[in-house]
Amino acid sequence: MSRAWRLPGGCPYACDFCSVTPTWGNKWRNKSNDRIMAELRDAKAHGYNWVFFTDDIFVVFPNVRQRDELFDRIIEEDLGLKYIVQMRADVTAKNKPLIEKAARAGVKVAFLGVESGSEEVLKKMHKGEFTPQSVDAVNTLSRNGIVTLVGMMVGAPYERLRDIIASIRFSRKLARAGADAIQFSIYTPLPGTRVFDDAVRNNLLFTLDWDRYDIVTPPVMKTRLGASHGSDCTVLRNLQLLPLQVLQGGR
Numbered sequence: 503m504s505r506a507w508r509l510p511g512g513c514p515y516a517c518d519f520c521s522v523t524p525t526w527g528n529k530w531r532n533k534s535n536d537r538i539m540a541e542l543r544d545a546k547a548h549g550y551n552w553v554f555f556t557d558d559i560f561v562v563f564p565n566v567r568q569r570d571e572l573f574d575r576i577i578e579e580d581l582g583l584k585y586i587v588q589m590r591a592d593v594t595a596k597n598k599p600l601i602e603k604a605a606r607a608g609v610k611v612a613f614l615g616v617e618s619g620s621e622e623v624l625k626k627m628h629k630g631e632f633t634p635q636s637v638d639a640v641n642t643l644s645r646n647g648i649v650t651l652v653g654m655m656v657g658a659p660y661e662r663l664r665d666i667i668a669s670i671r672f673s674r675k676l677a678r679a680g681a682d683a684i685q686f687s688i689y690t691p692l693p694g695t696r697v698f699d700d701a702v703r704n705n706l707l708f709t710l711d712w713d714r715y716d717i718v719t720p721p722v723m724k725t726r727l728g729a730s731h732g733s734d735c736t737v738l739r740n741l742q743l744l745p746l747q748v749l750q751g752g753r
């Protein structure tokens with residue numbers, strides 16, 4: 503039995519596509535380790551085996567020490583729960599002993615939002631991290647036996663074909679570093695984000711049908727790629743299939 507668990511939200515970063523900061527704010531907030539431990543004991547008592555911490559980033563630089571203590575306490579109490587977390591590549595790569603401890607505490611699955619293999623696109627997204635950190639992070643998680651799921655995107659309004667090719671090539675590198683699955687989604691201007699406001703201002707949206715704003719349906723926004731290579735839908739649909747072929751031949 504599994505339970506999704508959200509510690510209080512907020513993210514200190516400001517990626518242009520992300521709805522977390524417009525929804526939860528730019529300040530990271532947290533529960534005390536005492537409270538988290540009490541809730542984990544409660545989950546255990548109710549028969550749960552898996553806990554998914556749905557925090558957008560489980561470890562951020564200001565809470566490294568607190569998470570370190572939390573993992574110590576989880577190891578000490580030996581609750582026997584397994585955990586799923588969402589991480590950032592930079593924090594993961596810079597805190598290898600913490601990741602080793604996380605694995606000992608029972609973290610079994612981690613999701614990393616890598617987004618792009620193009621440094622230029624990452625800069626424009628304001629992602630605040632770069633490709634070498636992502637390879638290092640995937641490698642660190644994988645070496646510790648943590649199943650590593652990677653999220654990437656195609657279709658940012660400023661992305662060129664060569665950036666997408668860089669992302670596809672980079673996904674092969676991540677697979678070699680130990681990524682267990684890599685998901686390519688369509689960059690979608692979610693309401694409330696800077697990219698949505700820009701798209702409205704520049705008349706780039708095809709539709710305001712929210713059912714289509716789901717990161718997998720063909721794009722809802724005009725892109726540079728669509729303008730130079732035909733319809734956005736056809737180009738991005740085909741590109742979504744490409745990484746699968748690349749990985750099948752690349753690992």
Ligand code: SF4
Nearest residue numbers: 513515516517520558
């Ligand atoms: S993508 Fe991740 S790091 Fe960027 S703003 Fe959203 S939650 Fe924060």
